[in-house]
Amino acid sequence: SQTIHQWPATLVQPVGSPLSLECTVEGTSNPNLYWYRQAAGRGLQLLFYSVGIGQISSEVPQNLSASRPQDRQFILSSKKLLLSDSGFYLCAWSVNALTEAFFGQGTRLTVV
Amino acid sequence: KNEVEQSPQNLTAQEGEFITINCSYSVGISALHWLQQHPGGGIVSLFMLSSGKKKHGRLIATINIQEKHSSLHITASHPRDSAVYICAVRSNSNYQLIWGAGTKLIIKP
Numbered sequence: 001s002q003t004i005h006q007w008p009a010t011l012v013q014p015v016g017s018p019l020s021l022e023c024t025v026e027g028t029s030n031p032n033l034y035w036y037r038q039a040a041g042r043g044l045q046l047l048f049y050s051v052g053i054g055q056i057s058s059e060v061p062q063n064l065s066a067s068r069p070q071d072r073q074f075i076l077s078s079k080k081l082l083l084s085d086s087g088f089y090l091c092a093w094s095v096n097a098l099t100e101a102f103f104g105q106g107t108r109l110t111v112v
Numbered sequence: 113k114n115e116v117e118q119s120p121q122n123l124t125a126q127e128g129e130f131i132t133i134n135c136s137y138s139v140g141i142s143a144l145h146w147l148q149q150h151p152g153g154g155i156v157s158l159f160m161l162s163s164g165k166k167k168h169g170r171l172i173a174t175i176n177i178q179e180k181h182s183s184l185h186i187t188a189s190h191p192r193d194s195a196v197y198i199c200a201v202r203s204n205s206n207y208q209l210i211w212g213a214g215t216k217l218i219i220k221p
Contacts, residue, residue, distance in 0.1 A: 045211075046208060046209065088153050090153075097208075098142060098143070098202070098207060099160075100160045101157065103154070106153040106154055
């Protein structure tokens, strides 16, 4: 069966520090991969999606970047965190753009 | 105006009550999702539907494509149903998910 792993679960980072969140999927090949952010009291916002290795689409211009070095690995990064980067980050995968999405457990990031 | 609107934003009910959460959308869609977000933040997909009605245990989801409206019902609600319930639609133009803001449900024993 397919599983998705996302870590860490919680993270407290100072302003200006770098960020790296990792997401891996098991049990499937060539999935669509997604990074979402949920700011406090708001809905989920799509940040990046990828349909294949090295293929990244950015939905919202900001301080973050994403990479897909391997088929089932999706990384969310920042060189210098801002206070406004605080939030709940979710990784998800789907077979394709039309099918159900499955979510990781999320990372709660607090930038201080 | 948001493309996906949920109501109510917050709902508190007693154990055993019948719960209804509504979702209206204004875009063309290929599918609609109902998801549950637990207090720790993890999200679980409950339903994906494009027409009619689906049932899973005490949960029922319906969709009316003509009216661009969906409802999520919980029968015989229980405190463990307390969570945020999120509606999301998949756009039929770019196939991306558009998310509602969620409905926070609290079931009191």
